[in-house]
Amino acid sequence: MASKVVSLKSKGKSTKGGGGGGKGGSDKLKCLKEWTGWAMGKAKVITHYGFIPLVIIIGMNSEPKPQLSQLLTPF
Incomplete structure (x- = not known):
């Protein structure tokens, strides 16, 4: 049996003429x-550089209020 080749190009209206x-x-x-x-x-750059500061800001506004050093150190 022969297989049929399927084209992935769109068959919409032509933009010429x-x-x-x-x-x-x-x-x-x-x-x-x-x-x-x-x-x-732009959204990719903003997400890349804004994620860590966003996590720190959210962490500092949670209860109990941790110090910045507590958020940045693993202890």
């Missing part, structure tokens, strides 16, 4: 993709 959506939709999509990538990059 034709009426309707035209180039305006692709520009908006490109802008949205760029903005999303930029925002995700």
